[in-house]
Amino acid sequence: MSESTHIIFRRKPNGLPISEDFELVRSPTPAVADGQFLVENLYLSLDPYVRMLMDGETWTFRGAGLTPGQVMPGRCVGVVRESRHPAYAAGQHLVGHFGWQTHAVQDEAAVEFYVPPQSGVPLSAWLGACGATGLTAWLGLQTIGEPRPGETVVVSAAAGSVGSAAGQLARAWGCRVIGIAGGDEKCRLVTEEFGFDAACDYKRPDFARDLRDQTPDGVDVYFDNVGGAMLDEILARMNPGGRIPVCGVLSQYNLASEFPGLRNTRLIFDKRLRMQGYLVTEGRHLWPRARAELEAMVAAGKLNYRETVAEGLPAAPGAFIRMLQGGNIGKQLVRVAP
Ligand SMILES: NC(=O)c1ccc[n+]([C@@H]2O[C@H](COP(=O)([O-])OP(=O)(O)OC[C@H]3O[C@@H](n4cnc5c(N)ncnc54)[C@H](OP(=O)(O)O)[C@@H]3O)[C@@H](O)[C@H]2O)c1
Numbered sequence: 001m002s003e004s005t006h007i008i009f010r011r012k013p014n015g016l017p018i019s020e021d022f023e024l025v026r027s028p029t030p031a032v033a034d035g036q037f038l039v040e041n042l043y044l045s046l047d048p049y050v051r052m053l054m055d056g057e058t059w060t061f062r063g064a065g066l067t068p069g070q071v072m073p074g075r076c077v078g079v080v081r082e083s084r085h086p087a088y089a090a091g092q093h094l095v096g097h098f099g100w101q102t103h104a105v106q107d108e109a110a111v112e113f114y115v116p117p118q119s120g121v122p123l124s125a126w127l128g129a130c131g132a133t134g135l136t137a138w139l140g141l142q143t144i145g146e147p148r149p150g151e152t153v154v155v156s157a158a159a160g161s162v163g164s165a166a167g168q169l170a171r172a173w174g175c176r177v178i179g180i181a182g183g184d185e186k187c188r189l190v191t192e193e194f195g196f197d198a199a200c201d202y203k204r205p206d207f208a209r210d211l212r213d214q215t216p217d218g219v220d221v222y223f224d225n226v227g228g229a230m231l232d233e234i235l236a237r238m239n240p241g242g243r244i245p246v247c248g249v250l251s252q253y254n255l256a257s258e259f260p261g262l263r264n265t266r267l268i269f270d271k272r273l274r275m276q277g278y279l280v281t282e283g284r285h286l287w288p289r290a291r292a293e294l295e296a297m298v299a300a301g302k303l304n305y306r307e308t309v310a311e312g313l314p315a316a317p318g319a320f321i322r323m324l325q326g327g328n329i330g331k332q333l334v335r336v337a338p
Pocket residue numbers: 046047048049132133136157158159160161162163180181182183186225226246247248249250251252278279280281323324325326327328329330331332
């Protein structure tokens with residue numbers, strides 16, 4: 001019987017996770033029953049939302065927090081190795097919630113979509129630019145940000161996977177785009193490789209002034225990946241009628257104590273701002289349209305993306321912890337199988 005390797009959730013972290021919060025286990029791969037298939041994971045996506053699940057119950061995911069002993073959850077690109085389900089055939093590539101493990105016996109509930117066989121897009125990109133993070137960028141901008149040509153769009157975590165896609169989409173749709181990222185190297189990448197009009201380093205003491213200088217006409221859309229103090233800063237720069245898709249709250253995932261709260265909430269009223277959280281999974285009806293646009297842009301070299309790839313499943317916890325501290329550029333992946 002073949003063996004699978006899994007990374008298990010061991011315990012709730014106190015602040016930033018540490019390697020002892022995870023455990024690597026091996027077990028025989030279960031047999032495939034009727035209606036199931038065996039998938040071998042090729043790439044695993046590491047995503048900040050998983051840190052929220054490690055805290056237990058969350059509003060965001062309707063209470064679906066992790067309990068000790070569960071396999072860590074994550075999207076993967078995998079290849080079907082054996083199937084007893086009529087819709088899935090051996091050799092097919094799928095994107096789905098197959099978890100932090102080398103192999104998984106799954107049914108169709110775990111599958112998000114088939115990888116188109118002749119797409120010309122590298123497999124890993126179906127987890128990033130053409131997958132969940134690209135779709136997240138597209139949905140937040142299209143359905144909440146609604147940027148109009150000539151408007152100013154600010155994107156936080158701009159060197160990351162969602163942020164880099166959001167900025168390039170907004171630019172392709174005719175906006176002036178300013179990215180916020182941590183450090184010189186990431187800011188250079190944001191302008192030189194992702195083509196944003198300007199970048200601000202939020203770790204610099206002069207960040208608020210830099211942001212003011214780069215947004216002389218104010219901000220019409222703030223694509224918020226971060227929340228917290230940065231959101232407060234940008235509320236002060238928003239133009240009346242501005243829109244804020246709240247994509248994530250990276251500044252708060254690892255807080256060991258409660259966030260003290262925002263100061264500038266009054267400005268939401270004063271400027272009649274629209275601020276709305278959303279989940280990519282709630283916009284599934286728009287995925288085919290979004291994916292077609294993203295795939296065409298990637299294939300035409302009009303949507304650049306970067307990947308930080310950790311080698312081998314045992315490297316997943318360390319790569320996840322580094323990503324939460326800004327150690328990644330672009331999409332953080334794990335190459336699970338060569
Ligand atoms: N709404 C949805 O359905 C949905 C779906 C996918 C992802 N998301 C959200 O989208 C955001 C980006 O996710 P991603 O997968 O693309 O990750 P990512 O941006 O590739 O990686 C995380 C980045 O966050 C930045 N960061 C970490 N702590 C920060 C802090 N305290 N303040 C500011 N920046 C911080 C780091 O970059 P720096 O070095 O620049 O700090 C790090 O590289 C996250 O909030 C995630 O939860 C939402």
